[in-house]
Amino acid sequence: MDGVFKLDWYLTAIYIEVMSVKGLSSGELDWRSKLHEVIFEADTLAGRAFDLVLILSISLSVLAVVLDSVASMHDRWGDALYLAEWVFTILFTIEYILRIVSVRQPTRYIFSFFGLVDLLAILPTYLSVIVPGSQYLLVIRLLRVLRIFRVLKLATYIGEAKLLTTALRHSRRKITVFLFTVITLAIILGSLMYMIEGERSGFTSIPQSVYWAIVTLTTVGYGDVSPVTPLGKILAAIIMIMGYGIIAVPTGIVTVELSRATAMGVTTIACESCGGEGHDPDAVHCKHCGARL
Numbered sequence: 310m311d312g313v314f315k316l317d318w319y320l321t322a323i324y325i326e327v328m329s330v331k332g333l334s335s336g337e338l339d340w341r342s343k344l345h346e347v348i349f350e351a352d353t354l355a356g357r358a359f360d361l362v363l364i365l366s367i368s369l370s371v372l373a374v375v376l377d378s379v380a381s382m383h384d385r386w387g388d389a390l391y392l393a394e395w396v397f398t399i400l401f402t403i404e405y406i407l408r409i410v411s412v413r414q415p416t417r418y419i420f421s422f423f424g425l426v427d428l429l430a431i432l433p434t435y436l437s438v439i440v441p442g443s444q445y446l447l448v449i450r451l452l453r454v455l456r457i458f459r460v461l462k463l464a465t466y467i468g469e470a471k472l473l474t475t476a477l478r479h480s481r482r483k484i485t486v487f488l489f490t491v492i493t494l495a496i497i498l499g500s501l502m503y504m505i506e507g508e509r510s511g512f513t514s515i516p517q518s519v520y521w522a523i524v525t526l527t528t529v530g531y532g533d534v535s536p537v538t539p540l541g542k543i544l545a546a547i548i549m550i551m552g553y554g555i556i557a558v559p560t561g562i563v564t565v566e567l568s569r570a571t572a573m574g575v576t577t578i579a580c581e582s583c584g585g586e587g588h589d590p591d592a593v594h595c596k597h598c599g600a601r602l
Contacts (some may be wrong), residue, residue, distance in 0.1 A: 330362060345579070370397035374531035498522040528553065
């Protein structure tokens with residue numbers, strides 16, 4: 310990571326040096342802030358329009374890839390879909406370059422979650438020239454639709470997502486213990502059913518019986534294996550009733566953590582330095598890189 314930060318520092322220094330050589334004033338450099346506001350934020354009409362067009366392009370590009378995987382559509386519209394794929398890829402490549410240009414610390418954006426997703430959204434098409442078939446990996450573009458929270462200005466929804474993430478993180482140990490208990494219970498109940506029913510009823514092994522116990526505990530009930538003896542049916546009924554109680558446990562755990570968590574407002578402001586998002590309303594500095602907002 311030290312190498313990354315050094316590279317980032319060098320790029321920033323080179324940029325400042327180039328701008329100083331050109332003799333550009335701070336006012337003339339305001340284009341970067343405007344470009345950043347349009348691309349990364351949705352506080353202006355231009356920014357909102359940009360993101361709406363971006364989401365529409367993402368959806369259409371994924372639709373083109375999906376349709377191209379259908380044999381009948383490929384035979385009839387293969388050339389048009391292939392052309393559309395390259396058009397969208399070129400557009401997304403230009404957008405990716407503009408995102409790098411608009412931030413003051415490019416490497417922070419490049420190695421961020423959305424930076425990697427943006428890169429993965431364009432790589433498959435170029436790789437398809439070398440490795441045929443890799444273009445179908447373009448469905449990863451769907452991940453970029455996550456930006457829709459910013460486009461629709463649903464700051465409250467972003468806050469709720471943050472709250473839910475916090476609750477799940479605090480619940481992870483309890484849920485881990487719960488899952489371990491369920492797995493142990495499934496092994497014990499599956500083994501009992503194997504002893505009761507045996508191979509004549511389809512319970513050919515303990516793994517097969519454990520599979521049946523899991524299906525029954527989760528109230529899925531495929532019905533591919535079922536008990537036929539009275540004792541087996543009694544045990545199955547007990548497991549079914551237990552299943553309803555087990556399903557409610559993780560819900561209760563998360564609910565308790567949600568009630569403990571404190572909801573905080575989140576803005577759609579993106580850091581001009583690294584492109585980081587999800588800042589609190591009273592935030593002065595970016596929580597990702599420390600730059601002033």
